[in-house]
Amino acid sequence: xxxxxxxxxxxxxxxxxxxxxxxxxxxxxxxxxxxxxxxxxxxxxxxxxxxxxxxxxxxxxxxxxxxxxxxxxxxxxxxxxxxxxxxxxxxxxxxxxxxxxxxxxxxxxxxxxxxxxxxxxxxxxxxxxxxxxxxxxxxxxxxxxxxxxxxxxxxxxxxxxxxxxxxxxxxxxxxxxxxxxxxxxxxxxxxxxxxxxxxxxxxxxxxxxxx
Amino acid sequence: xxxxxxxxxxxxxxxxxxxxxxxxxxxxxxxxxxxxxxxxxxxxxxxxxxxxxxxxxxxxxxxxxxxxxxxxxxxxxxxxxxxxxxxxxxxxxxxxxxxxxxxxxxxxxxxxxxxxxxxxxxxxxxxxxx
Ligand SMILES: [Zn+2]
Numbered sequence: 001x002x003x004x005x006x007x008x009x010x011x012x013x014x015x016x017x018x019x020x021x022x023x024x025x026x027x028x029x030x031x032x033x034x035x036x037x038x039x040x041x042x043x044x045x046x047x048x049x050x051x052x053x054x055x056x057x058x059x060x061x062x063x064x065x066x067x068x069x070x071x072x073x074x075x076x077x078x079x080x081x082x083x084x085x086x087x088x089x090x091x092x093x094x095x096x097x098x099x100x101x102x103x104x105x106x107x108x109x110x111x112x113x114x115x116x117x118x119x120x121x122x123x124x125x126x127x128x129x130x131x132x133x134x135x136x137x138x139x140x141x142x143x144x145x146x147x148x149x150x151x152x153x154x155x156x157x158x159x160x161x162x163x164x165x166x167x168x169x170x171x172x173x174x175x176x177x178x179x180x181x182x183x184x185x186x187x188x189x190x191x192x193x194x195x196x197x198x199x200x201x202x203x204x205x206x207x208x209x210x211x
Numbered sequence: 212x213x214x215x216x217x218x219x220x221x222x223x224x225x226x227x228x229x230x231x232x233x234x235x236x237x238x239x240x241x242x243x244x245x246x247x248x249x250x251x252x253x254x255x256x257x258x259x260x261x262x263x264x265x266x267x268x269x270x271x272x273x274x275x276x277x278x279x280x281x282x283x284x285x286x287x288x289x290x291x292x293x294x295x296x297x298x299x300x301x302x303x304x305x306x307x308x309x310x311x312x313x314x315x316x317x318x319x320x321x322x323x324x325x326x327x328x329x330x331x332x333x334x335x336x337x338x339x340x341x
Contacts, residue, residue, distance in 0.1 A: 075221045075275075092275035093219050149212065149225040163220075164274050166227050171273045 004113060008106040009125055019045035020131040020191035027192075030209035031199060038139030038205030041198055044132040044183075048105025050098040052088075052112070054121030059096065062115035063088060066108065071096065078162040078175050089162045089175060097173065097185070099132065129188050133198070136181040139205035144182065146201045148174065152182075168197045215269070218295045219277045232268040234258045235280045262286060264304040269293075 011017075021043045052059055060071035069088055072079045078089045086104075089097045100108055109123050135143065144152045150165040151157060152174075162175030170193060173185035186194045199207060214223035240246040240254055259265070265285050270278045282291040282302045291302040 075219065092277055095275075149227060166225060166273050 006106070006110060006113070009128060010103060010106065017046070019043060020186070020188040021045070021133075021195055024192045024195045025211070028196070030211060031203075031207055033208060034206045036206060037137060037208040039135060039137040039143055039202040040140075040208045040210060041195075041202070042134045042136075042210040044134060046102040047127065047132055048098075048100040048102055048108065049125070049127045049130055049185075050100075050105055050109060050112075051091075051124045051126050052096040052098055052121070053094055053123075054116075054119065055094065058116065058119045058121060062112055062119075063098075065115050066111045067098070076161055076163050078160050078177060080177055084177065087177060089173070091164060091173070099185075102127075130185055131188065131191055133184040133186055133194070134181050135184065135198070137205075139202070140182055142205065143198065143201045144174070147197065148172075150174065168194065168201075170194060215281070215290065216293050217271045217274060217277075218279050218293050219275045220271065224271065224274055228271060228273040230270050230272045232270055232278065235266040235268040261304075264291065264302070264307060266300050266303075 052063075056071060056073050060073070063069060063071045067081065067086060067088070069079050069081050069086065072088060072090045075090055075093075078087060080087045086100045087098070089099075091097050098105075098108070105125055105127055109125060112123055141152055148165055148167045150163060157176055159176050159179055162173060164171065164173050167174065167184070170190040171187075172190070172194065175183045175185070177183055184194065199209075213226050215226055215229050216223050217229075237254065237258075240250055243251060262285060265283050267281045267283055268278055269281050270276065277296075279293055279295055280298070280300065281293050282300050283289070284291060292300065294300060
């Protein structure tokens, strides 16, 4: 058992909480619903985000035991469980991003700490600091091409890839968990800016914001 | 638009994602209390400014955020190689001039200073600081 002090960042009871895009929705609302839209945007709010740091071999064992996913050891790769709801992404040679359904992250952190014991590692809960935006539709890739210098052609960016890169002068984690959709992991402080950028970039194709 | 190969991400990335951080392979004096002011001053403030091959520290700031090394030519700006921290360069002013010699090319390195790494730069610095 580790001697690290843990606390659940998710409050008990049901106080109202606001996602990083709450302000944008409040201030600007969502664009009028169009009959046919090339791009569909949605926030996957309040998910559990953990940053895992340490040696790949040590972490892999714990992650497989606790999450049942093999740690993606290759650079710029992403691994998902069968349901597609839990994922681990390579961020750097000793750093991974774990995203799980909201509410699971605290228990998961505890189980990982237990499995890792006295190994040299760190786990940080960053759920409050970032949010996930999904981008779908036949013009989603066009919008990305306007926003990032990274090559998003299917040949260069297959399903299962994920990178941290420049996005509209901000930085995001861009990933492709499935054939149909892209995910952007956006920092809270950039969320409103990225949201507005995406609306603007997608306007010419028609955009639907799902809530 | 130009791309730099990150040895940690193992792919070429847009230049915008990187920042240069100055000369590479600078060694901190092992015992700062015991070294001369001159050695300490060199370590803190003095950097090489070669015309030719330069080994530099860069960081993949909007990416894996790892530091790594680039061997770059300061005249042509050509990036000759990138390599991880803790590794030694395989391309140096010396290796390039030897390659030229083997190819029968007249060595163009006459006016070039060699790189930031020791011990060559030590000798250069000593010569320059009279
Ligand atoms: Zn990198």
